[in-house]
Amino acid sequence: QVKLVESGGGVVQPGGSLRLSCAASGFTFSRFAMHWVRQAPGKGLEVVAFIQYYESDKYYADSVKGRFTISRDNSKNTLYLQMDTLRPEDTAVYYCVKGDWAVDYWGRGTLVTVSS
Amino acid sequence: QTVVTQEPSLTVSPGGTVTLTCASSTGAVTSGNYPSWFQQKLGQAPRSLIHSASNRHSWTPARFSGFLLGGKATLTLSDVQPEDEADYYCLLYFGGARVFGGGTKLTVL
DSSP states (O other), rough: EEEEEEOEEEEEEETOOEEEEEEEESGGGSSSSSEEEOOOTTTTTEEEEEEESSOOOEEEOOOTTTTTTEEETTTTTTTEEEEEEGGGOEEEEEEEEEEEEEEEBBOEEEEEEEOO | OEEEEESSSSOOOOOOOEEEEEETTTOOOGGOOOEEEEEHHHHHHHHHHHHTTTTTTTTTTEEEEEETTTTTEEEEOOOGGGGEEEEEEEEETTTTTEEEEOOOOEEEO
């Protein structure tokens, strides 16, 4: 069965960096686009970044453009989100999500807290 | 900045029918926006319900139906069950951009 397991969350000071990982299994990872979606405490969902299966096509929300980088290693079935220059408003649960226009599976999420 | 609008909250009785809508600030929602719908229960990760306006995933109960109607994407829940109480989000695609609606809190009462 499809499994998406996020890791790498934690507490970081403003201006700091974190790298999130998403280990994928149960499907041919290299054939599917992937998203990172976040949800701030008590708030709605926001697409943070997207990457096509062939890696060259990426999308970033305006709120993270220039600070976050999405990447993938198809040989390791793993999706990444490098988050730099973190701000308190980046505090959220970050979900790894499979699919392009037909999003289907979600991970359970990893919590990122940006606080001094 | 494109804004996607949903009803903030709706209430429905058990066994009843309710329709949630998803509108775009750029104009009519079309199949080219690939409307998707998601359900999120308290303390859980979201779950995908509908993609491409009207296509259910294999796990989506038949009482959930998606349509394009009156320039909006809609999600209709029929024979509502107590376990359908949740937040519901739509997602629209605008070329490269992907924008969620603010969500609808559905209360079953």
